[in-house]
Every structure is written in structure tokens, then in C-alpha cells.
Amino acid sequence: xxALAFLIPLGLVVQLLAKERALADAERQTAVVVAVLTVxxxxxxxxxxxxxxxxxAVQRVSVHNLPGESDPVGDRHASQxxxxxxxxxxxxxxxxxxxxxxxxxxxxxxTGRTVVVEVYIPESELRRGVSGAWWALSAVxxxxxxxxxxVGDRLGARVVGSARQLANAAVALGEGELDVRVTPSGxxxxxxxxxxxxxxxxxxxxxxxxxxxxxxDLSHRLRTPLxxxxxxxxxxxxxQDAERIRTAIANLEVEIDQLIRAARQPTMxxxxxxxxxxxxxxxxxxxxxxxxxxxxxxxxxECKATGVExxxxxxxxxxxxxxxxxxxxxxxxxxxxxxxPFEVAVSRRxxxxxxxxxxxxxxxxxDPDKALQRGLSGQGSTGLGLDIVRRxxxxxxGTVNIGQGALGGASVIILLADADPAPEPVATGSRFxxxxxxxxxxxxxxxxx
Numbered sequence: 112x113x114a115l116a117f118l119i120p121l122g123l124v125v126q127l128l129a130k131e132r133a134l135a136d137a138e139r140q141t142a143v144v145v146a147v148l149t150v151x152x153x154x155x156x157x158x159x160x161x162x163x164x165x166x167x168a169v170q171r172v173s174v175h176n177l178p179g180e181s182d183p184v185g186d187r188h189a190s191q192x193x194x195x196x197x198x199x200x201x202x203x204x205x206x207x208x209x210x211x212x213x214x215x216x217x218x219x220x221x222t223g224r225t226v227v228v229e230v231y232i233p234e235s236e237l238r239r240g241v242s243g244a245w246w247a248l249s250a251v252x253x254x255x256x257x258x259x260x261x262v263g264d265r266l267g268a269r270v271v272g273s274a275r276q277l278a279n280a281a282v283a284l285g286e287g288e289l290d291v292r293v294t295p296s297g298x299x300x301x302x303x304x305x306x307x308x309x310x311x312x313x314x315x316x317x318x319x320x321x322x323x324x325x326x327x328d329l330s331h332r333l334r335t336p337l338x339x340x341x342x343x344x345x346x347x348x349x350x351q352d353a354e355r356i357r358t359a360i361a362n363l364e365v366e367i368d369q370l371i372r373a374a375r376q377p378t379m380x381x382x383x384x385x386x387x388x389x390x391x392x393x394x395x396x397x398x399x400x401x402x403x404x405x406x407x408x409x410x411x412x413e414c415k416a417t418g419v420e421x422x423x424x425x426x427x428x429x430x431x432x433x434x435x436x437x438x439x440x441x442x443x444x445x446x447x448x449x450x451x452p453f454e455v456a457v458s459r460r461x462x463x464x465x466x467x468x469x470x471x472x473x474x475x476x477x478d479p480d481k482a483l484q485r486g487l488s489g490q491g492s493t494g495l496g497l498d499i500v501r502r503x504x505x506x507x508x509g510t511v512n513i514g515q516g517a518l519g520g521a522s523v524i525i526l527l528a529d530a531d532p533a534p535e536p537v538a539t540g541s542r543f544x545x546x547x548x549x550x551x552x553x554x555x556x557x558x559x560x
Contacts, residue, residue, distance in 0.1 A: 136236075183229070193213065390425060397419050453471040472519050
């Protein structure tokens, strides 16, 4: 745009200068003839004066309205009407003629007569040098545009390169590459953002390291009371309750050891996605119900597991699903009155999901959405139990639904993707999708009962 803003006015100026130059030449030629006319009007003298102009301009000069002459001296180009019009003017007059213009200058020779001197200016003279000037100006403008595009590209590449480097580093950090850093470059703002990014990445690494050390220290501090419990359990008799306590303490020791080893691992430079490990949900439910049935018997609770006779493969690890079941059944044992029954059921659905349902006959959960939020609890606990269940469901490509069950209390359904789903039926399924299935789950359970 800047090049065009200079190119067009300069081209017009060059064209105007070419026209003015041609008119100046015509005026000079006219002055030679006018000087002769002030002395004599003899056609022969005038013709010799025209010849003195020399060059090709001789064919373009003529004199009209000489006394005693009906025809002009020289070649006529302007019409008689233009000549008469110019004779009545006080200054030179330009008349358009085929192929150019005629410069007509009136000359008063006395006795009330006016002679008109004509100089024909062809179009080529009016535009002499204009085409070359336009080409030169266009070449200069094109060169300026190319140079400015190159300079702008280099400046832009510097800015874009710095921004792209920062964006790629942010993506890498978000994917878990904690050792990624950037070389601050580019404009001052981007350089400052690069410095801030490096500081942020260093602080993240430091915070993760401190957090791991804190988890390891806290886990290690649990060993002292756990050791005391294990020694006390050894003094118990060989009853079933004593054996159950020893088993629980041994499992707790294993969990603490795993937690300490995981916390002591070096900081990961990338998010390590564990290999897909599945388990049989029915087998996990049977194992955990064996443990919790003894506790339920002590509290005179009726408990049962249904649907565990058939295999129900899911994509989550066994330990994760067991932790989710322990959290749900532990909530039933802890927050419902003694004697309240509960039930755990497993079912493989036709839509490619395995449903693990835990119901109780307690007061239920008044605010399911709040109960699923991490750290929020209306019972004075840590509020992590249902969040553990939710994260296990998400890891298993499913979801969690909380509602009212057939026993009158809370019903928590964990939907997990079936690790070995049956082929999809040909008939079109429900248009409500997963949300519709979850909303109809309590009704379906009642109809099955």
C-alpha cells in the first residue's frame, strides 16, 4: 500500500512533466516565428523562419491568417474554427486534434489583424519518456515490496518462532515432561514469558519432589503404630476374628510398603501410562465380601452378593476396583446404623458395560453431586471415598451414578467398560444413551426384583 501510494503520484507527475516539456518546446518554436512576424508578414520570410526551427518540428509549425493569404504557411492540423477561436484569445490556446494537440498562439501584427501561429504536438511527444518512467517506478516499487516482505517475514519469524517454542514447551510440560525448558528469545514480552515458564517448571519439579518426600515420611510414620497392632494381634487366640485382624494388618503393611516405594521413585520426566490391566469384577466382589461379611456379622447386618457366579471382565486393575469397593462398603459400615442390610451386585450389560452396584438400607445420600466432589463430606470424614470410586470409574471408561436403591437407602452404581463385550445387536438401541440408562437404572432394578 505504501509503494502504491508513492508509485501512482510519481507516475502522474512524470506524465505531467512530459506534457509540460512538449508545450515548452512548442512555445520556443512559436517564439522564433513570432519574432519574424513582428518585423514582416511576407509569406516567404515566414516560411524561412519556420525552416530555421530545424529538425522534425519543421513539419509541425504553421501560420494562419496572414494578410493576403487564404491558405496557411506550413501544414495545417487545427481546424479553421479552432484557429478563429484562438485568434480571439489573449493567451495561447490548446486544441485537440487527431493524433495529438495543436498549440495556437495569437499574434497581433497591427492594423487590427491577428495572426495565429500553430505548433502541432503529436501524442508521442506528450508521452515521451512516460512509459520508461512507469516501468522504472514499478520496478522500484516491486523491489521495495519484496524487501519489506522479506524483512517483515524475518521479524515475524522471530516472534512466531519464540511463541511456537513456548507453546510446544507448555504442551510438553502438560504431558508430563518435567525436564522441558525454553530458551528465552524474541520480543521482551515473550522473553519474560519464557523466563517465567522456566521458573514455573522448576517450582513444579520442586513441589512434586517435596510432595513425594512428605508422602514417604507420613507413610513411614504409620509403621510404628502398625507394628504395635501386629504384635498385639499375635497375642490373640486362633479364632476366626483374630485371623481376620492379622490378615487386615498384613494387607495394610503391604499397602504402606507399596506407598513408600512409589513415593521414593525419582520424579518422572513424562507421564507414564501403565499398561492396561484388567480383572474379573465378580472375583473381586467375592473376595471383598468374604472380608466384609465378617464385619457385617459383628454388626448384625444382612449382606449378600448377587451376580458373582458369572465372570465380568473389566479394564481396571484388581487393586483399584478392590479399593473402590472397600470405600463404598466401608461407608455403609461407618455411616449407617447397625443392623442395616447392604447388597453388592454385578451384572454384564448388553451395551458393553459391567455394572457393580452397592445398595444399603440406610438414610441415603441427600446430595449426590456434592458427595462426588473431592474433599467434601457431610459426615466429618476426609471426603475422598466417593472420589476414589469416581476416578476408578473414569479409568475404566465408565461413570458413577448415585440414587435410591430398592433397599430404601443409597444406591451407587459403578459402570465400567466390558473387557470382552458381546457383539452389538442389529436393532437400534435407545436414543437416550448412557445418561438415559443411568436415569432408568433404579426402575429397571425394581422391575427385575
